[in-house]
Amino acid sequence: MATGFRWIKPPEEMQKAILAYEKKALAAVHAVAAYVGQGMQDDARQNAPWEDRTGNARGGLFFAVDGFGLPPVMGRVSVSGEASQGEGTFTESGGPNRLILTLGHTMYYGKYLETAHGAKYAIVMSTIEGHLPQLETMLQGLFAGGVSARADTMVTAV
Numbered sequence: 001m002a003t004g005f006r007w008i009k010p011p012e013e014m015q016k017a018i019l020a021y022e023k024k025a026l027a028a029v030h031a032v033a034a035y036v037g038q039g040m041q042d043d044a045r046q047n048a049p050w051e052d053r054t055g056n057a058r059g060g061l062f063f064a065v066d067g068f069g070l071p072p073v074m075g076r077v078s079v080s081g082e083a084s085q086g087e088g089t090f091t092e093s094g095g096p097n098r099l100i101l102t103l104g105h106t107m108y109y110g111k112y113l114e115t116a117h118g119a120k121y122a123i124v125m126s127t128i129e130g131h132l133p134q135l136e137t138m139l140q141g142l143f144a145g146g147v148s149a150r151a152d153t154m155v156t157a158v
Contacts, residue, residue, distance in 0.1 A: 025143075026068040026069075026070070027068075027070065028142050029068070029099060029139065029142065030065060030070050030073075030099060032138045032142065033065045033073075033099055033101045034065045035138070036101070036134055036135045036138065037063030037064070037065050037075065037101050038075060039131060039134070040063050040103045040127050040128060040131045041063040041075040041103065043127050043131070044061045044103060044123045044124065045059070048123045049120070049121050049123065050113055050121045054080070055079075055080070056080060056107055057105070057107050057109070057110065057113060059077065059079045059080075060078075060079045060106035060107040060110065061103070061104070061105060061110075061123070061124075062075040062076075062077050062104060062105075062106060063075040063102060063103050064100075064101075064102040065094075065099065065101050066094040066099070066100050066102075067093075067094020067095060067096075067098050067099035067100055068094060068096065068097075068099055069096050072094075077106050079107065101135075103124050103127060103128055104124060105124070
């Protein structure tokens with residue numbers, strides 16, 4: 001009896017299936033990052049330890065997700081007047097092989113809130129760190145089942 005394998009479907013079909021899976025996987029990772037980013041933004045706004053007289057600092061906390069060649073996702077910024085210097089911007093960009101999840105301030109004095117007084121009023125890093133376990137769990141859950149296309153539909157042992 002001969003050993004080896006024969007293709008049930010040509011390798012080109014497997015290649016197409018792998019590329020399609022890659023696109024779906026990257027879109028799923030992007031969606032998870034956007035979901036967790038929204039939660040980070042909400043938590044940071046709710047738990048910011050400073051007294052916000054105008055609401056601009058709290059409303060200016062935002063998240064952004066960029067990368068994998070997909071359209072960026074940005075959390076809603078709600079600040080009023082001209083105090084919103086830098087509104088709706090983020091400084092890091094993702095790329096075709098890199099995804100960036102950002103939590104930051106749009107207000108020019110956000111850096112002061114994060115660093116002054118021994119970081120007494122900092123909210124960004126602690127919020128990010130608090131959401132890392134959720135992000136990790138969700139990403140692991142995406143891939144826990146393995147590749148959805150079963151290998152035996154492409155190749156059979158003979």
